[in-house]
Amino acid sequence: GAGVSQSPSNKVTEKGKDVELRCDPISGHTALYWYRQSLGQGLEFLIYFQGNSAPDKSGLPSDRFSAERTGGSVSTLTIQRTQQEDSAVYLCASSPRAGNYEQYFGPGTRLTVT
Amino acid sequence: GDSVTQMEGPVTLSEEAFLTINCTYTATGYPSLFWYVQYPGEGLQLLLKATKADDKGSNKGFEATYRKETTSFHLEKGSVQVSDSAVYFCAAYYGNNRLAFGKGNQVVVIP
Numbered sequence: 001g002a003g004v005s006q007s008p009s010n011k012v013t014e015k016g017k018d019v020e021l022r023c024d025p026i027s028g029h030t031a032l033y034w035y036r037q038s039l040g041q042g043l044e045f046l047i048y049f050q051g052n053s054a055p056d057k058s059g060l061p062s063d064r065f066s067a068e069r070t071g072g073s074v075s076t077l078t079i080q081r082t083q084q085e086d087s088a089v090y091l092c093a094s095s096p097r098a099g100n101y102e103q104y105f106g107p108g109t110r111l112t113v114t
Numbered sequence: 115g116d117s118v119t120q121m122e123g124p125v126t127l128s129e130e131a132f133l134t135i136n137c138t139y140t141a142t143g144y145p146s147l148f149w150y151v152q153y154p155g156e157g158l159q160l161l162l163k164a165t166k167a168d169d170k171g172s173n174k175g176f177e178a179t180y181r182k183e184t185t186s187f188h189l190e191k192g193s194v195q196v197s198d199s200a201v202y203f204c205a206a207y208y209g210n211n212r213l214a215f216g217k218g219n220q221v222v223v224i225p
Contacts, residue, residue, distance in 0.1 A: 004157075033212065043203065045212035056211045091158065103213060105150075105158040 002026065004106035006092050012112045013082055021077045021109045025094030032075050033095070033103060034067060038088035046090075049075060050098045082113045116142050116208045120216035128224050129196055135189040135219050137178075137204035145206040147171075147180055147187040148213065152201045161189075161202070199223045 005024045013019050025032050034046040045059040049069040060066070064083075069075040079086055089110050093103040121136040139145060149161040149171070162171030167182035176191045187204060204216040 035213075035215075042217040043205075043213075043215035045214075048211040050211070059212065093158075098211070099209070102148075102160050102163070104160075107157040 004092055004094050004104050006090075006106040006109050008109060009107065010110045010112075012114060015084060015113055016081055018078065018080045019082055019111065021079075021090050021111070023075045023077070023092030023094075023106060025073065025075070025092070026104055027073075029094035029096055029104070030072065031095040031098050031101075031103075032069060033093040034075070034077050035091045035093065036088045037091055037108065041088075043091070046077070079111075082111075084113045087111055087113045116140050116145070116206065116210070116214050118204050118206050118214050118216040120204050120219055124220040124222060126222045126224065127194060130193045131223075133189070133191045133194045133198070133221065135202055135204075135221070137187045137189065137216055138185050139187065139204075139206045139214075141182075141185045142208060144182075145208045145214075147178070148205040148207070149176070149178055149187070149189050150203040150205060150215075152203065152218075154200070158203065194221075194223045196223045196225050 007022045030051045032049040036044045047067045048056040064080045067077045089108040091108045092106045095101045095103045117140050119138050146165045148163045150158045151161045162173040164171040164180040170179045178187050178189045201218045203218045205213040
């Protein structure tokens with residue numbers, strides 16, 4: 001079946017602009033995660049959604065970052081007033097349910113802030 | 115806090131050589147442990163996992179054993195192929211809604 005998909009695959013934006021990154025999880029997966037992969041920092045957790053529960057936003061690096069998940073499926077990560085340090089690959093993952101289960105990752109969105 | 119540590123630096127080795135990538139985790143509770151692999155131009159894929167002490171995960175000739183006494187989950191493969199060239203990430207799930215990842219190791223296998 002279809003895996004996790006993300007769009008766009010690449011995004012180049014000017015410093016100060018807002019960007020939206022989209023994630024389509026595997027159908028039926030209730031848990032959805034966003035991570036950031038940057039050089040020298042490895043993979044950092046950003047935010048977690050589980051069903052209709054309040055998201056765990058504890059990994060978001062600043063209030064310029066926000067995310068939503070509509071209808072328990074598609075998620076959008078928004079970065080406002082982008083900075084050069086936001087340049088990274090943003091990865092989305094989904095899992096059949098919360099807890100100790102395999103997370104299936106999408107191909108990522110490479111964000112470059114110039 | 116909860117963290118995973120992988121050995122520093124890329125690993126370069128010849129085809130059919132023995133591969134070991136070290137991974138240690140902080141011993142807060144009993145996390146589940148994973149190895150993920152990222153092939154060039156592709157997303158992260160789960161390679162293997164172990165959920166309790168002494169469990170051995172295995173897949174595609176790779177193995178890793180959950181060692182509570184040394185808080186380690188080292189990845190091994192007896193005879194690597196060029197197609198194993200990739201970045202390998204060790205990860206732990208501590209029950210806090212996220213995976214904690216090591217920084218990854220680039221593995222380059224030379225024919």
